[in-house]
Amino acid sequence: MPRRMFISRAALAFAVLAATLAGCGQSAPATNSAQKVTLRLGYLTRITHASALVGLDKGLFAKNLGPDVTLDVKPFGQGTEEVTALLAGQIDAAYVGPNPAFNAWQKSGGKAIKIISGSASGGTSLVVKPGIQNAQDLRGKTLADPALGGTQDVSLRSWLKDNGLQTNPQGGGDVFVKPTKPESAIVPAFIANQIDGAIESAPYDVQLVKAGGVKLWDDPNTITILVVRQEFLQAHPDVVSGLLKGQVEANDLIHSNPDAAAQAANATLASALGKGLPPDVLKASFEETKFTNDPGAGSLKDQVHKAVSVGLLDPLNLDGIFDLHLLNDVLKGSGQPQVDA
Template identity: 45%
Template sequence: MTSSRPGMTRIEAGDSQVPKRRRALEIALALGLVLLISVGAVVASAVSRDTNASAASPASLGPADELKLGYFGNITHAPALVGVNQGYIEKNLGDTKLSTQVFNAGPAAIEALNAGAIDATYIGPNPAINSFVKSKGESVSIIAGAASGGAQLVVKPGIKSAADLKGKTLASPQLGGTQDVALRAWLAKQGYKTTPDGGGDVAINPTENAQTLKLFQDGKLDGAWVPEPWASRLVLQAGAKVLVDEKDLWDGSQTGKPGEFPTTILIVNKKFAAEHPQTVEGLLKGHAESVQWLNDTPAAEKASKVNAALKKDSGKALQQNVIDRSLQNITFTVDPLAGTYKKLLQDGVDAGTTKQADLNGIFDLRALNTVTKTKTSAAGLGQD
């Protein structure tokens, strides 16, 4: 018994080592399997992400689900009024949903564009320039023109010349807007000082257009630099007279034709344009068709359709003499008249609403030229 105990002990010890080695081997194999599964999962996840990214990439370059478009209820924005209300833009967008927002003036539209509330907008050139300058060229691209002309300084009949404006109160649609800049720059050339807060030799009160008409009728304003139809409404409905027609300030050295200057252009958020070039091209096709319709349609029918669009947007049509006078003052064109932009920038600098800057890159007219099969020039300030 005593002699067998050591043998039994040796046998038990040997038997106990075998399961231990087996368990260690099993554990090592299990750990290896877990590691292999983990690595496989990581690889599969990476492949899945790459696959998903590849699948998402073409979609990000395809048509947008929705185009949010801004414009104003002005006759100078007739290409938008016609394009939206007669379906030219929606038709050319295909499956992309069109939604619209109506603004009173450019700075508000730019704010909405930069905030992502809209993707593109019809607007005056100076707010577009200001946004481009402030963002160092990252915010917007000008992709087409829409209208030339149709902006005037109208005043009380007793005001005969610029010399009579000292101490008077004038209105513009919004501080930093195209008409506001034109007014301030023109006053500076007449020797008057103005300030953004309404001080200076001539007080400028940025005022919504409809309110400007009422204030002028009530005798609380001496005049206003406004786009159509508001210039015509002030003249025909409130007894104002034209002191300055802005077309007379453009001698043609910038465009080759006296009186040409951009009142309305079409701009797009640069990021949206990069992601959805097909949608931008569809917008431009509809825009070009709208401009063509405006230029080819007899005056009476054109006035009727534009007035109907205004009524749909604002709830009220214009008097016939107002819309007739307004349309006579405007030329509709897809050319943004790029040669005028250095002067427009300088006007903004003189007005104190922007700073001197390089405008190279503000235009991208490639899609416009593809759509229209023309060669509209960017005047060295971008791509055409």
């Protein structure tokens, strides 16, 4: 074989190999593709999770995730149960209360989850028996909440402490705090005079008022956020972006047509629980809750301080827990103000 021909063929082979390698390098981002992905999403069966409830009923998540993503939805009764599922890799994203999310962050050394959006604030009240007019009237009384270490539990214990009343995780102290499972048992316990009040989120606080209770204190802080497992976020940012688009559209509907949004939320609750809410409870629950994509970083940091102060959380640094760049891309694309961490 002539030497010139040998050199030409060798150069050609090298060029083909180089092109192949370059093509492989360019195809690497395909690992982030939404193709053939299952997104396992958790939420709580409360109106304070209406961003999820509305998004599910109206098909907003499915539309924005696209046909190549399977949405596997899992309703939960408590945020502490959601966090257990997140840490075990059983779900990929969850609408959850702040304090369970803090626990997931702490238990995993900052490696398990990221807060990628807000969802709701407010919608939470301490409802007590008539005749209880201030915090001091609660001394020696029994109050219920959904779960030890949950967001409502921390808020209640912190508020009592600010008013000079001590509690402990075992249920003792100046006020007896009784975490109650299932959460739906709190209203019957109130009616039966087994408890003197409870801190609850919509719709349960509204149901307590309907059962004869009076609101003693409203908690205005962030009550629901959206978190995602870091591993899933890194592997499928396009899927997470689709989830966020669905949420933003759900909140847009809540703001533009609250009646239609309330009916959509109620339909999801009826599907998950076997029955929906009465019209008056549904309406009042929406009216007392603020739905927002902003996680409220200041509120969350304040809630960390509260949890530490009542002994339900070790000192915790939230640096790195937020990842809002995908949310801000979605908000920018829809002409809405961006949010800060």
